[in-house]
Amino acid sequence: MNTYRWMSRQFFSFYLTWGIFLPYFTGWMIHAKGMSVSQASLIMSLGLVVRGLSTLFAFPQLSDRFSSKFLINAMTLGTIIALLLSIPADSFMSLMVVVLFLHFFYPTLMPALDTAAGVLVQHRQLHDYGKSRSWGSLGFVAGGMILTLFTGRFGDEVILWGLLAGLLVFISLGLLRAPQVLSEKPQANDKVKGGMLKVFKVKHFGIVLIIVILLQAAHASYYNYGYIYLQEINTPTYLIGAIINIAVIAEIIFFMMADKAFRNFTPGSLLILAALGSTIRWILVFAFPSVAVFSISQVLHACSFAMGHYAFMQYLIKNIAPELITKAQGIYAAIAMSWSTAVFTVFGGFLYEIEPGYAFLGMVVSTIPSLLIAIVYKKLERKSELEAEMAG
Helix, strand or coil, rough: CCCHHHHHHHHHHHHHHHHHHHHHHHHHHHHCCCCCCHHHHHHHHHHHHHHHHHHHHHHHHCCCCCCCCHHHHHHHHHHHHHHHCCCCCCCCHHHHHHHHHHHHHHHHHHHHHHHHHHHHHHHCCCCHHHHHHHHHHHHHHHHHHHHHHHHHHHCCCCCHHHHHHCCCCHHHCCCCCCCCCHHCCHHHCCCCCCHHHHHHCCHHHHHHHHHHHHHHHHHHHHHHHHHHHHHHHCCCCCHHHHHHHHHHHHHHHHHHHHHCCCCCCHHHHHHHHHHHHHHHHHHHHHHCCCCCHHHHHHHHHHHHHHHHHHHHHHHHHHCCHHHHHHHHHHHHHHHHHHHHHHHHHHHHHHHHHCHHHHHCCHHHHHHHHHHHHHHHHHHHHHHHHHHHHHHH
């Protein structure tokens, strides 16, 4: 079968739903369920903690026992059940319990899909990760743009129904035939005991992980408060979805060109550029609180998120053994994509209630250290290259 087409379809259909969840779900809790900003922030932060536990422990363990295809479908089903349970939830406590349940299943689909893509690349069945991943970004744009049309007409209550509809499409596509290597149940001899510790023994994994943790943490305010901040600066409702999607369009362009344009760039070089772009992005949002500047800053999402993620995937594919990929992805998803974001969501929420712009400026507390560490890693990377040349 055409593995590029299959992987691209999976990325597109999942990120179509993520394009609804990520920018709008906090807004749905505030406007449709009557939560305050601080209550919604607390729920999402605790959700990120659960998400981290799920991706760090449950995901690698389940990956050792079930095929990628089965795991993706099972996690999608759990997500749909959680969303259905959120319909009758009408109090802070009941909504919090349901959203925590949701975070156990739903975000795990991200490392599951990236793991599948990494395995296909290593088995030489997928040649361009970036090009395939760009379909995910395109799906994110499509989800947000379509939802904007409905929220403008029917209000924020429609956010939940759009998310449910997208996930039903995703699980329907997931039931179709998948590449054979992803449909096979892992064999006993494929399991690696102590794998989590073995990942940290891979050269420079620890320092690369620290850099991407700091890079991803810096998106906390944007993910959770970007939607309501645009409302704060009097952005017309019909433009909000388009402005949010500028970031994803930049991401799409980056992923489509990355495999060729950055073929000669090392992960260290890419991480430096990502950290620099991220720092500039959040300073711009704070310094110039206008719709126009916020829109321009969205282009830097290609650096702050896409380039950082791509650099980590390139490091992973080149340095991590196939049997350790799920462990590395679990660590990355838990700490970089979940726990660090949870901490900075609370931090950003505290700053937002003082002054909305402070929530974005505060993110440089994360991006500047990431830039400095990336420069150190680049030197270590160069040293390793010279040692390899001398040994050869």
